[in-house]
Amino acid sequence: MFRAVMTNDQNRSWMVPFASVAAFVMLAQLVAGRATREALFLANFEADDLPYAMAAAGVLSVAGSIPAAKALAHFGPGRVVPFFFALSTLLFTVEWLLAHRAPHFVAVMLYLHLAAASTLLVSGFWAILNERFDPHSAKGGLARVASFATAGGMLGGLLSERIGVLFGLDMTLIVMAGMHGFCALLVGWIGRFEALTTEAPAQEESELSGLGAIRSAPYLKLLVATTVTFAILDAPLDFAIRAGAAGEFDSGKELIRFFGFYYTAVGVATFLMQTTLTQKVIARFGIGTAMASMPVMVVVTGGAALISPVLAAFVALRGTTSVLTNSVYRTGFELLYTPLPLRLKRPAKPVVDVGGDGLGDVLGAGLVLAIISAWPVGQLVGVTAAAIGLAFVLIWLLIRLQRAYREQLTENLEGGNLQAVVVDGPAPDVTHSHIQLDRSAIRARLHEMGLPGSPSQVSEEGSTSEWIQALSDSTRAQGAAQGLREKGVAARGPLLEALADSDRPDLAKLFLPGLLERIPDASVLEGLLSTMAKDDFEVRFRSARAAVRIVQKHTELTPAAERVLETVRDELRNSGVAPPVESVSVTEDRTESVLISDYPNLPVARRLEHVLTLLALECGTDLMRSVLLGLYSENPAFLGNALEYLDSSLPEDLRREFPEVLGGRLQRLQSPTARERAARDVEAELLRQAQTRILGPGFGPGDPKDESN
Numbered sequence: 001m002f003r004a005v006m007t008n009d010q011n012r013s014w015m016v017p018f019a020s021v022a023a024f025v026m027l028a029q030l031v032a033g034r035a036t037r038e039a040l041f042l043a044n045f046e047a048d049d050l051p052y053a054m055a056a057a058g059v060l061s062v063a064g065s066i067p068a069a070k071a072l073a074h075f076g077p078g079r080v081v082p083f084f085f086a087l088s089t090l091l092f093t094v095e096w097l098l099a100h101r102a103p104h105f106v107a108v109m110l111y112l113h114l115a116a117a118s119t120l121l122v123s124g125f126w127a128i129l130n131e132r133f134d135p136h137s138a139k140g141g142l143a144r145v146a147s148f149a150t151a152g153g154m155l156g157g158l159l160s161e162r163i164g165v166l167f168g169l170d171m172t173l174i175v176m177a178g179m180h181g182f183c184a185l186l187v188g189w190i191g192r193f194e195a196l197t198t199e200a201p202a203q204e205e206s207e208l209s210g211l212g213a214i215r216s217a218p219y220l221k222l223l224v225a226t227t228v229t230f231a232i233l234d235a236p237l238d239f240a241i242r243a244g245a246a247g248e249f250d251s252g253k254e255l256i257r258f259f260g261f262y263y264t265a266v267g268v269a270t271f272l273m274q275t276t277l278t279q280k281v282i283a284r285f286g287i288g289t290a291m292a293s294m295p296v297m298v299v300v301t302g303g304a305a306l307i308s309p310v311l312a313a314f315v316a317l318r319g320t321t322s323v324l325t326n327s328v329y330r331t332g333f334e335l336l337y338t339p340l341p342l343r344l345k346r347p348a349k350p351v352v353d354v355g356g357d358g359l360g361d362v363l364g365a366g367l368v369l370a371i372i373s374a375w376p377v378g379q380l381v382g383v384t385a386a387a388i389g390l391a392f393v394l395i396w397l398l399i400r401l402q403r404a405y406r407e408q409l410t411e412n413l414e415g416g417n418l419q420a421v422v423v424d425g426p427a428p429d430v431t432h433s434h435i436q437l438d439r440s441a442i443r444a445r446l447h448e449m450g451l452p453g454s455p456s457q458v459s460e461e462g463s464t465s466e467w468i469q470a471l472s473d474s475t476r477a478q479g480a481a482q483g484l485r486e487k488g489v490a491a492r493g494p495l496l497e498a499l500a501d502s503d504r505p506d507l508a509k510l511f512l513p514g515l516l517e518r519i520p521d522a523s524v525l526e527g528l529l530s531t532m533a534k535d536d537f538e539v540r541f542r543s544a545r546a547a548v549r550i551v552q553k554h555t556e557l558t559p560a561a562e563r564v565l566e567t568v569r570d571e572l573r574n575s576g577v578a579p580p581v582e583s584v585s586v587t588e589d590r591t592e593s594v595l596i597s598d599y600p601n602l603p604v605a606r607r608l609e610h611v612l613t614l615l616a617l618e619c620g621t622d623l624m625r626s627v628l629l630g631l632y633s634e635n636p637a638f639l640g641n642a643l644e645y646l647d648s649s650l651p652e653d654l655r656r657e658f659p660e661v662l663g664g665r666l667q668r669l670q671s672p673t674a675r676e677r678a679a680r681d682v683e684a685e686l687l688r689q690a691q692t693r694i695l696g697p698g699f700g701p702g703d704p705k706d707e708s709n
Helices: 012-044 047-075 077-098 103-130 138-167 169-190 201-205 210-216 218-248 252-285 287-291 293-307 311-335 342-374 379-415 439-449 464-470 477-500 512-517 522-533 537-553 561-577 606-619 621-631 636-649 652-667 679-695
Strands: none
Touching (some): 012 138, 047 103, 047 210, 047 218, 077 103, 103 169, 103 342, 210 218, 287 293, 287 311, 464 477, 477 522, 621 636, 636 652
């Protein structure tokens, strides 16, 4: 017996294989059902009757989406969807029993059954899965399941053709009943896995209606608009190939053979597309842009069909768009749901998928009826021209949806209850480490740096250059820094020159970002950002923090986005002089941090904090703080949101470099404790603490406690 609920870790590895099998059978049935539905309908009715059937199916879908949404919101898709599969099994059995006695009635019943149930079942199945993946891991997990689904679609067309030709159309009905019964069992097992959520328990308990959820979320409104537009576009495409086939073939066997081979060919092409290119295209171009390849193909192949309106042209139009729809478009659309919180996703998804699709079917059927009524002779050319126009509308919506997806990830990160799930362990403690250190090497390095003594007073008559030179002397550094502070704006030029001087000792440079922060202008900001290409990591680290604090106080100095990204590129190229990936920021760093000053015990990797600090110049400190905390969260949903935000927001070249900065966070590993860290990391920490003591209290970079100047 399976346990009532399986947590995220229990037998999680089994979920994807079982989901893949379920998707294979589900899509095989879906494609076989469509081929059977179209052959059975066209064998009993005229092609001109199709728009009426499409409109009736759309009305039924819209009407059914509301109670379905309530059931999914109240009970969850893990319980409701298996019941829907079982109900569909019963309907197929009834249709099989009536097939010989009332073929016209069964043709209509099957058309309405599949039109209403197919979208609901597919939507519900993917709802179960995307509740159990975070936005980042969904790209891999859902893509593998989708590959099996397309393989099932490839088999479905061949299955319907063989059964229909050898045993008759009615036998396909009982086979499909068995397939949905099998899906009911598998999907019921998958639904026992615990859903992932980024919401606090109080949020999860609030229950919205499907329409209420859509009204409350602009992102969902955009999903509805996209779904409706896609469904309207689908109607003229479907009519074109069905009407073209009805004009070429007369008997039911010829039609089932044509549609069987057609769906098999589409299934093979979709399988190849799904297994070789879909994941790469989505990763390379982003979800919205990848999905836009489908309407772009409508424009290209539709233009060819307008020039030569023959069956082969309409097969190419519908076939190529079907391949992209069933691979890139459908996979991308399901990924768009993953950032949504459960309290919105559960009630809204069936309304968006089923209701939106049904509404689009009704509007699309009305459009087709209007066209064939107005142009009965050139109806195929008319519906093709309408499809091209709708494709341009869909492209515009998908571009907006790409931006909205990133905004939803941002909202998740900034609005989530991250503090409750962050890994906030004890502060790093190097004093109790049992690692064998080369203490003589540490003492030698500290001697080179100079131990702090009583700072001698620097003469008030000293020049700015003399004071800058005195920063290299640990016994005079504090007094020199105070003199430079009092010098104010007059010291800006020499300080910038000193920061740019590659021969100047690092100890002196450690003071410069904090001093320059007090006399900000555009040249100071540019000077701080320029350190990323050349200086020691400690100087870069302090310069980035100083730059962010300047921008926080003087928003008019915010650098252009491309300049920020170029600075990040400089930092990533400078990896050879960076600390180890998992080198942890010590407590003395935290009061100066622009991201984690409120988390003194969080063992954050310094390199990761530094790169996200640079990105905060463009994205803001609140968002980058949320990303950083998400990366250290024990909740996989938060971690996935953070990773997916970076993956969807960074340019491709930075995405390739970023895994090195993330280090162990990609494997959801906690930062190492002091006992586990390498000796070089501990030595680096001791040196940093010594540097902090040399700078002395009140003279750290930025010195937030001193508000003078």
